[in-house]
Amino acid sequence: VLWWVGLYTRAAPADAAAGRYAEVQSDLHEQATTALADGVPRAQLNREIVGRVVRGVPADLAWRLDSELAPGRLRWHLQHPTTVHTLALLVLVPLALTADRMREHVDRWTAAGAVGLAAVVGCAGVVGFSMVSFAHLRPGSTGWTSGRAVRAFLVGAMSFCWALSGVWRFVPTPLAEVSTVAWVGFGAALLAYLVARAAQLTCRIARLDARKISS
Amino acid sequence: VAYRKQGTLLPLERQVLEVGARRGADGMYGFSLAQELAGETGETRLTAHGTLYKALDRLRTAGCLEATWEDPDVAAAAGRPRRRMYRITAVGRAALAADPAGVPAHATRKAQPGQARA
Numbered sequence: 259v260l261w262w263v264g265l266y267t268r269a270a271p272a273d274a275a276a277g278r279y280a281e282v283q284s285d286l287h288e289q290a291t292t293a294l295a296d297g298v299p300r301a302q303l304n305r306e307i308v309g310r311v312v313r314g315v316p317a318d319l320a321w322r323l324d325s326e327l328a329p330g331r332l333r334w335h336l337q338h339p340t341t342v343h344t345l346a347l348l349v350l351v352p353l354a355l356t357a358d359r360m361r362e363h364v365d366r367w368t369a370a371g372a373v374g375l376a377a378v379v380g381c382a383g384v385v386g387f388s389m390v391s392f393a394h395l396r397p398g399s400t401g402w403t404s405g406r407a408v409r410a411f412l413v414g415a416m417s418f419c420w421a422l423s424g425v426w427r428f429v430p431t432p433l434a435e436v437s438t439v440a441w442v443g444f445g446a447a448l449l450a451y452l453v454a455r456a457a458q459l460t461c462r463i464a465r466l467d468a469r470k471i472s473s
Numbered sequence: 474v475a476y477r478k479q480g481t482l483l484p485l486e487r488q489v490l491e492v493g494a495r496r497g498a499d500g501m502y503g504f505s506l507a508q509e510l511a512g513e514t515g516e517t518r519l520t521a522h523g524t525l526y527k528a529l530d531r532l533r534t535a536g537c538l539e540a541t542w543e544d545p546d547v548a549a550a551a552g553r554p555r556r557r558m559y560r561i562t563a564v565g566r567a568a569l570a571a572d573p574a575g576v577p578a579h580a581t582r583k584a585q586p587g588q589a590r591a
Contacts, residue, residue, distance in 0.1 A: 285503045310522050316523070
């Protein structure tokens with residue numbers, strides 16, 4: 259449950275996120291204590307808690323959307339590379355998958371069409387690089403941390419692999435195999451990125467727990 | 474997302490304010506409120522976390538409720554996390570009094586025009 263709360267409050271305004279997390283944590287404790295004292299079986303308690311979470315998901319998401327409409331949030335997002343990294347992933351992954359599907363039919367394409375697609379895919383790689391660069395180099399950026407540097411490197415690697423794949427997939431074998439290797443690199447970078455994200459989220463939840471205990 | 478006529482309360486908001494008015498200075502906290510709402514309406518399920526805390530947040534932002542965190546020492550002595558206590562304000566009482574549905578919300582929950590939840 260707290261994993262979900264940590265997820266939908268992620269990068270939300272700090273006070274609101276910490277408040278919501280602590281409030282749900284308290285609620286869960288109260289519900290568990292009361293139910294167990296009343297002799298409610300633990301399995302039933304777990305079902306009830308999960309049910310409360312699932313039924314509240316639309317409201318959770320609406321709450322998060324509302325919080326993003328508050329003044330100053332756009333500025334905050336522009337100053338934090340996290341948002342740009344996420345956007346880069348959201349743009350790159352579906353486009354990469356689409357391009358891969360198109361690749362199966364590339365034999366039927368004209369040379370001009372193939373070059374056009376290669377240009378589009380290559381440009382997408384440049385867009386990926388540009389987004390990451392913009393996030394970190396623009397005036398007012400919050401700067402680098404080790405976590406951000408790792409994530410920026412991984413997004414950059416994904417962009418590079420994708421661009422490489424786009425360029426090399428249209429040349430004759432055996433050089434076309436470079437494209438396959440590039441896709442493996444893209445997948446590996448994506449996996450590493452998701453692992454880094456999960457680790458960061460876990461650390462954040464642990465920090466919130468520690469703050470809660472200390473307070 | 475909640476839709477409503479201007480100056481009206483959603484059924485859940487009205488119920489929350491009614492509980493708040495009954496509790497007065499003692500206040501209420503999330504889980505106690507969920508229990509009371511379930512008892513009032515005869516529901517076997519407690520209000521979902523998201524629905525409940527979003528409504529509380531909305532009422533607090535509108536000035537109908539004031540929220541304070543419980544003293545950490547009190548919570549530590551009781552061996553539980555701190556509770557966030559909500560108390561109804563004068564604005565909340567006025568909103569409750571001015572709400573067109575001047576009968577207990579649970580009695581009219583299914584038939585209040587213009588107060589549907591999406």
